[in-house]
Amino acid sequence: MTSDTTEKHRNFDKQRDLPDEVRVENAMAGFIAEFGPRAQSWMNACVRCGLCAEACHFYLATGEEKYTPIHKIKPFEDAYALTHGPFSWLHGLLGRKPKLTIEELEEWEELIYDSCNMCGRCTLACPMGIDIASLVKDARRGMYAAGLLPDRLARIVRNAEKQHSPFGSPEDFRKTIKEIEKEYGIPLPLDKPKADVLMTITPEALENRHFGVASMARVLHHLGYDWTFCSDAFEATNFGYLSGNMELQGALTVRLIDKAREIGASMLIVPECGHAWGATRWEAAKWYGAPVDDIKIRHIVEVLADAVEDGKLECRPVGESATFHDPCQQIRRGGLEEKPRILMRALGMELREMDPHGLDAFCCGGGGGVLANERAGPLRLKAFELKKRAVEETGADHFVTSCNICEMTLGRDIEATGFGKQIESLIDLIGANMITDQPPLKAPGSGAKPKGVGKRAAGAKKAGKGRSAARRKPAAKK
């Protein structure tokens, strides 16, 4: 066992060499570090009715009561009352000490990291309106401070701290952007000293979805934006937010916004990522102590939907039925519910909504860092059954989403289960079907398939289903 990895065959991971009592202290201090009236109201309102369980896909898929959302923060909740609650002074006078132990924290690591996507569905079911997802985020901050998080997530966080991004360094980014330019024959503005729009990206897009990057760039060119990528501020995914490393969350957000200010941008575009949207659009203000009013922080889906509504973006009709997976951080917790539906309509797709959908939709199961956590794989697959059933019931030709993490999660789950569908990117569909004067994307060299688009699940191949509209109908000139 080293100082930053855990020994094998334990149901929890442990990082850093810290005495147990320090881990427990750090955990509690981390948990309450950002408590204010909002969190304290939630902590003082639960009546233990258990209805939050009825909303949680992990509970619904397994029937195991330990996945009840409010139970996931139990150790912290008990200790909060004794050490930081309104009557902690009284407990102190009576000699009542916090019961939080290292064993409890180790046991709860699975519940806090593996079985919660912070999707917020339980909030809708709670009669008291407690936002348990926010409290789990607070619990993760405590767990991170205690050095108790899944090893793989810890490694990704370290990469983000040391190399700029889990994808790699700014130099790796520059090389990859040049490769994509060459591969698809599209200019990708990079490190312009001045630009009106700073475009950001996810590691997944850089690693596996080059076609998606090219498509997105083509749409931005079509819309006539003066935009650029910046090699020292490209990473949108916020692994600080996901892991509970608040210093990193702040640093990653501030890096993007400061860069946008440096290049004189009036807009910062968040790519197809859910938690990036939450961290940047909804939580940036806390790092500056004031709302970020000088730069519009917009999601790519929002930018494209508004362009469609303004008549600046038109698409050739795909003309088939589709169902849309609602990424929880964009829709339920992000306020973009209608935007992807505008894009689906622009594609001429017959939208067959899943039951449930929109604000009520089930999460993909991989958000909130769960996908990055190998240990959670089997549990995630159980939760996928709910989504699979909902998709099947629509009978739609296409299964579309607008979040890279959802796409990656559902893609892996589809592959693992042999489900006869393929998950498609809404942005790729727009990029491939928009009516434009922009030159078409060059077919990638050496016979390679466009990355990330047109990949089919094994089951889909056998069934002959799931043709990708993005690949089948390459973009044409007007």
Added chain:
Amino acid sequence: MTLLELLEGPLWIASASIFVAFAAFRLIVILFTGRREAEARPAGSPFLGALRTILGHFLPWRRLLGNGKAWFVTIAGYSFHIGLFVLLLFAAPHVEFIREKIVNLPWDPIPRWGFILSAQFAFAGLITLWLRRFVDPVVRLISRPDDHVAAGLTFIVMLTGCMALGEQSAFLRGLHLGLVELWLIYFPFSSLMHTFTWPFSRGFTGAMAGRRGTRA
């Protein structure tokens, strides 16, 4: 001074004072301490969001309309709370006591049949919700000792209140009043405080959602 006089005089004042002071203290700590973070530029109205969540969560979430547990909790919850508040504010001995000790209530007490009906609703709700804490695996897991103490104490207060309804026994009146005083002292330190915290919990969540242009 007899025990009943003690219970109706100094002990009543002491327990009511503890209730008011510590409940207010708890609310002040909740609402006025800790960090206040800067919020993002709103996409919607935080006020309307708060209002929508405060009112909307009086009913089960639309996805749970076909869920038996949700209806059980909702019906039993309303049965208990409405029954209890009717007893508390409209039962003849309570109206008389409140008029004498606190404020001159402007309404007439309910008739005896109204008391009995309200008590039946309140008992049915409380007992079924409490039993559920033992039989439903989810609720059994998440219930704290405090939840059982709060339910038990409320049950005994209600039971002795029914026993003392005829006002024929000073002992029963004293027993009920003593338990009410114990309940008042326990209240601010327990989950019974949800009586006051629910609008804040719902309101903060709703405001957050409203700001983001979504609903909670």
